[in-house]
Amino acid sequence: MVHTDGILAGVTGLTLKHVLMFIVGGTLIWLAIAKDYEPSLLLPIGFGAILANIPFSAAVAPGGFLELLNRVGILTELFPILIFIAIGAMCDFAPLLQNPSLMLFGAAAQFGVFFTLVVATLAGFPLKEAAAIGIIGAADGPTSIYVATRFAPRLLAPITVAAYSYMSLVPIIQPLIIRRLTTPKERRIRMSLGREGVSRTTLILFPIGVTLLAGLVAPISVPLIGSLMFGNLLRESRAVPALSQAAQKELANLVTLLLGITIGSTMRAETFLTPTTLLIMGMGLVAFAADTAGGVLFGKFLNLFLRRKINPMIGAAGISAFPMSARVIARMATKEDPQNYLLMHAVGANVAGQIASIMAGGLILALVR
Amino acid sequence: MDRVNTEVVLAGLRILGWGMAGILVTTSLFMLLIYVLRRAFPPKPESEEPKDAS
Numbered sequence: 523m524v525h526t527d528g529i530l531a532g533v534t535g536l537t538l539k540h541v542l543m544f545i546v547g548g549t550l551i552w553l554a555i556a557k558d559y560e561p562s563l564l565l566p567i568g569f570g571a572i573l574a575n576i577p578f579s580a581a582v583a584p585g586g587f588l589e590l591l592n593r594v595g596i597l598t599e600l601f602p603i604l605i606f607i608a609i610g611a612m613c614d615f616a617p618l619l620q621n622p623s624l625m626l627f628g629a630a631a632q633f634g635v636f637f638t639l640v641v642a643t644l645a646g647f648p649l650k651e652a653a654a655i656g657i658i659g660a661a662d663g664p665t666s667i668y669v670a671t672r673f674a675p676r677l678l679a680p681i682t683v684a685a686y687s688y689m690s691l692v693p694i695i696q697p698l699i700i701r702r703l704t705t706p707k708e709r710r711i712r713m714s715l716g717r718e719g720v721s722r723t724t725l726i727l728f729p730i731g732v733t734l735l736a737g738l739v740a741p742i743s744v745p746l747i748g749s750l751m752f753g754n755l756l757r758e759s760r761a762v763p764a765l766s767q768a769a770q771k772e773l774a775n776l777v778t779l780l781l782g783i784t785i786g787s788t789m790r791a792e793t794f795l796t797p798t799t800l801l802i803m804g805m806g807l808v809a810f811a812a813d814t815a816g817g818v819l820f821g822k823f824l825n826l827f828l829r830r831k832i833n834p835m836i837g838a839a840g841i842s843a844f845p846m847s848a849r850v851i852a853r854m855a856t857k858e859d860p861q862n863y864l865l866m867h868a869v870g871a872n873v874a875g876q877i878a879s880i881m882a883g884g885l886i887l888a889l890v891r
Numbered sequence: 892m893d894r895v896n897t898e899v900v901l902a903g904l905r906i907l908g909w910g911m912a913g914i915l916v917t918t919s920l921f922m923l924l925i926y927v928l929r930r931a932f933p934p935k936p937e938s939e940e941p942k943d944a945s
Contacts, residue, residue: 622925636907643903723932
């Protein structure tokens with residue numbers, strides 16, 4: 523028997539919404555290739571969106587490879603966790619350990635998470651969905667995916683796209699807000715580098731200690747913080763260089779590829795092309811702006827009490843977008859004063875943001891029931 | 892998405908308060924951990940670092 527009804531089914535099932543999703547997917551691919559915006563994620567996401575929106579696509583049908591990846595890697599939260607191992611192996615916490623007070627900037631810059639949560643409740647979202655939207659402000663893709671999978675699976679695609687899109691726009695968003703909140707004099711404040719080094723034992727014990735502390739405060743955060751710190755322990759132990767390298771390269775690349783195309787496959791026309799998506803994109807921008815403002819204003823607040831002033835711009839580096847945010851702040855500092863080198867301070871605040879954003883995710887999971 | 896629910900907004904505000912307090916407490920604990928580790932395990936003076944055989 524010959525069945526001909528499967529032939530051209532895609533053409534007959536094609537609607538305007540599908541075409542619009544092809545354009546959305548194509549735009550993401552264009553941004554990745556032509557504009558270099560988070561290419562390792564936006565390119566697979568864009569192509570995944572195209573694969574998912576071909577009418578009757580077997581890739582996303584039950585048993586299709588993208589449906590399988592979604593079930594195994596996203597709904598089980600496995601991919602974000604594996605990404606955290608890779609990020610941990612890439613993170614050098616030494617600048618933070620040299621200057622522990624930078625940890626506070628990581629905390630202050632999480633303001634956007636909770637502020638946006640409230641904004642989302644005002645927009646009429648139920649609490650769990652509002653929490654998942656707020657976590658875009660963590661500027662941390664895997665944490666956003668992790669929380670959205672638990673609290674708002676139907677919003678997973680727009681939340682992930684918003685998180686990664688705004689992360690790639692950090693060099694545009696942050697300078698705009700920082701310039702409005704600081705004076706040129708404040709932006710020129712120089713900060714001395716701590717000369718004291720950090721022992722290897724401290725570097726090794728830090729990830730273990732953080733895991734224990736975070737786990738005791740919010741046990742629900744253990745998968746997130748534990749995987750980040752496990753990756754970091756691989757790096758700092760220097761006992762398993764092959765594993766550390768594998769986590770930083772092969773694991774990071776492979777999971778990023780699978781994560782991207784799988785997230786893209788959740789961008790189905792019927793759920794993505796809605797006013798809710800536009801609202802989430804808008805609130806994502808609010809989250810990033812509030813994060814940046816929270817960090818900078820906290821720096822200015824501290825300066826009211828400090829004799830040796832700090833450059834409030836490093837507060838903006840307390841978000842998790844690593845190392846982009848630190849680079850942006852360092853570049854802004856040298857633009858104001860070519861002799862002002864803030865990179866190490868900004869990197870310290872940036873890795874603090876990495877830890878604090880995960881804690882924000884953990885606290886959201888613990889507080890919202 | 893529903894109409895604005897005052898109870899949900901108030902719950903959001905409570906999470907804002909508790910969340911920021913929780914973040915500040917945990918980061919303070921991490922700072923304390925760093926101070927303790929650095930005090931307990933200071934870096935070795937350079938002369939004690941293993942030297943290259945050559």
